[in-house]
Amino acid sequence: MAILSKEESKKLIDKVLAFSKADEMSVSISGDKGGNIRYARNSVSTSGQSANLSLAVTSIFGKRSGTTTINVFDDQSLEKTVRRSEEVARLAPENPEYVPLLGPQNYLETQTYNEATASIDPAYRAKLALDSIAICKKNSVNSAGFLENSTGFTAIGNSKGLFGHNQSTSIDFSVTVRTNDGKGSGYVVRDYNDVSKLNSGPLTQVAVQKAIASAKAQALEPGKYTVILEPTAAQELIRNMMSNMDARSAEEGRSFLGKKGGGTRLGEKLFDERITIYSDPMNAEIPGTPFVSGGGRPGYGDLLGGGGGGGSSTDGRPQEKVMWIDKGVVKNMFYSRFWAEKKGVKAIPAPDGIIIEGGNESMADLIKSTRNGILVTRFWYIRDVDRQTLLYTGLTRDGTFYIENGQIKFPVKNFRFNESPIVMLNNIEAMGKAVRTNGSLIPPMKIRDFTFSSLSDAV
């Protein structure tokens, strides 16, 4: 019951819309089912399963709107929910930033669903966990890992004839492996729509190797270093930067894209010309949702009045291929529908995932061409320090190594960094082949003059 087909969703949405007496009405349904297993000290700690299904109705009178949600779908309950949303709407204050609902849209047929992932059961999750634990026991190291799978759907419809439906699956796996003396630590993380791409044993082996190799770390002086960031390390900093590409904040003068004296830096070359970043929901490696729905139930977008490009449950904008940064030049920012209408521009929503065009070099090639540098597996506890310059701080973790004359020489103690992705994307030396990392395609990156500001004793 947690997953409704396109036909079932359409039928249910039409039924709800037929009850409406409001000026406009939007309906969204979302459901998901899945489970997880968590292990630590080479032993299971917790596991769980869940299933959710809910329907949200938003009624609109003029610029007043009211939303209610329900998870039982008999006619009487649905009608009651519609009446309730209408009552709430009449009592709500006017939203001066309200934008009328969209009419019918053309949505891309994105490939977010995979049958094998949808069929995962607790026994399969346990097997993937066991495969990971077995390798750690064999190597006399300690594992702590987490595996979670989900199958979900979102359907949206409104009184102006808009309808959309999307089913998706996901599997996320991560494991931290530590040596028993606590002196070495390694990490691997993967996410896919298709579980057949996930092989927890060999992946864990990589974390085991890093854990063993990272023991006996030596201290290097903090300072500016050439770094090779594995995709896991690079993605969070760049994704943080992308999340600051909201047009309204830029035009209000409170983002890195705001300009001295007013206006924005749209069209300016802010990065190295090798930096090209775009989003594409049809990309086979990172298929995206075809429309903006705020997750299908009242979410952050709703709570914030649909601000930014994140969208609300009544949004419905199609996701399309968008160029964000082309050869270092800022090409687009994302918009709320209100702000785009006010500015008379296309309301481009924030992307699902991003694609950074990388190169063809392998990690081995990047290392080989490095005279002196630091290889970073992962960053941790990244927080913004200055929103103006997008200065972030954080630390290296779970495998940091010194490279000399094209070879990994020895493990080094972890560093704290203070660096801006704007600076980082201007200091590009080379990029490898992009791989899927947390829903985005990110290449390993070699960057010069990356600022490490202090040492950490943490392993």
Add this chain to the structure above:
Amino acid sequence: MNRRDFIQLTSAGAGALLLPGMAAGGRVIAAEALLDPGLDLAVKKRLADAGLNAAKAKGATYADVRIGRYLNQFVTTREDKVQSIVNLESFGVGVRVLVNGCWGFASLGDASTEAQVAETAEIAVQVARANIALLDEPVQLAPQKGFGDVSYKTPFTKNLFEIPIKEKVDLLLSVNGAAMTNGANFVNSVLFMVNEQKYFASTDGSYIDQDIHRIWPTFTVTGIDRATGQFQTRNSLGTAKAMGYEYLQTTPPDRITGRPTTLFNNYYDMMDDATLAARQVKEKVKAKSVEAGKYDLVLDPSHLRLTIHESVGHATELDRVLGYEANLAGTSFATMDKWKSKTFKYGSPQVNVFADKVQPGSMGAVGWDDEGVKTKKWDLIKDGILVNYQAIRDQVHMLGETESHGCCYADSWNAVQFQRMANVSLAPGTQPLSVDELIKDVKKGIYIIGYGSYSIDQQRYNFQFGGQLFYEIKDGQITGMLKDVAYQSNTQEFWNSCVKVSDQRDYRVEGSFFDGKGQPPQLSCVSHGSATARFNGVNVINTARKV
């Protein structure tokens, strides 16, 4: 998953925050429905018994049932506009069982019949049995006496949900108006109000009914210098409290004056704070950029709370010490050999840190924790020495103790309970010492108010903290505002540099809804008390950059 992450980040960019209580995916309800009483106590007891009996019948040696109803109201505004008013309700049952030393957990939303709860308990037993093959260390559960039928309610005088929405909206719009009138370019303000109605029953013979109320009023004021393109923000100095709407009353006054800004204790004057914030953010844009170097830091409780949280609170969680959180939050430098030595100098002799779940108004204050243990207060650091950890029923045997500390929590009926941070507080100094006296012999220092950017490593050694307001101290005098300030230190070094803690008169309890931990992640409410404290010779960096 990635979509959700992105939306959170996007929203944060708009000046908002991760919202508490969303983990359970609540349903939207009308404001007046927040006052519905929910299930009758007798019905809850019947449902719980059905779960406990089913679990025992299927072979569980221990079981607990949590029937949770979570009510949230969020009002968000910017400048002269209401952005949204959302009322959420989430209701369901979670059953945890112990079978052959292995935990199992299952939950069901909107469970309404005894048969449903019994079936949920049976699924929990099945999950436990399925996991036994993966179990190396059977659970040892500390004994706990049953309390029978008992209850706890957050003390308050004004029920959050009885206050009309209009009054809340009017307050926030007035706050925004005050900020704009005083020179702010933008202001976002939010009221978070949460009511947890939790019923806990266990095979130990406890039937515990708790009604917890919490509030957090907050805002962000932005100031921009158009000519230079520079902008700065100043966040609210209000805090999250386990109180009713009376936290927002302005009489009787409970404010601290005579400092560079007005500070608040048990009641918060949001208008006053927003007025000052608008003036200060303009000053901050033009403030002197700090010169990097060593400074004596004077840290207000509104700032120190986060440093305590990250460097002591998390470091002394026993599950982290043991490696159960290694894959995400990490482990801890405060290893058991250091505790066993009874000589590990976590801090200077001035540093006394205690944990508790009982301080009035604190976010962690409850009568019993989420596995039926009566809450209490205990020491973590005594005269600078590490003396204990935070541990729950399946961990205390590792400390040679037989009684849980009572800090087990789940953020929803559908989440399994585990060890969560209690309130962790720095005890005030025992000798009379005012903040003025604490500052007067600082030669080169910075007085920091409010918390800002924060980051700490996965074993809690190296950290970096910012703040909201920074004031330069020269020869015992506050001389002016600074900006671009962050300090870096190592936990043990930092707490050993603590030379003075002002006395009880300055002790304040500051709280948060957002202590995150676990996989899948759960949020927990926690407070940290302290008086203003001084730390000598801390490394301060300048965070300004040219891009």
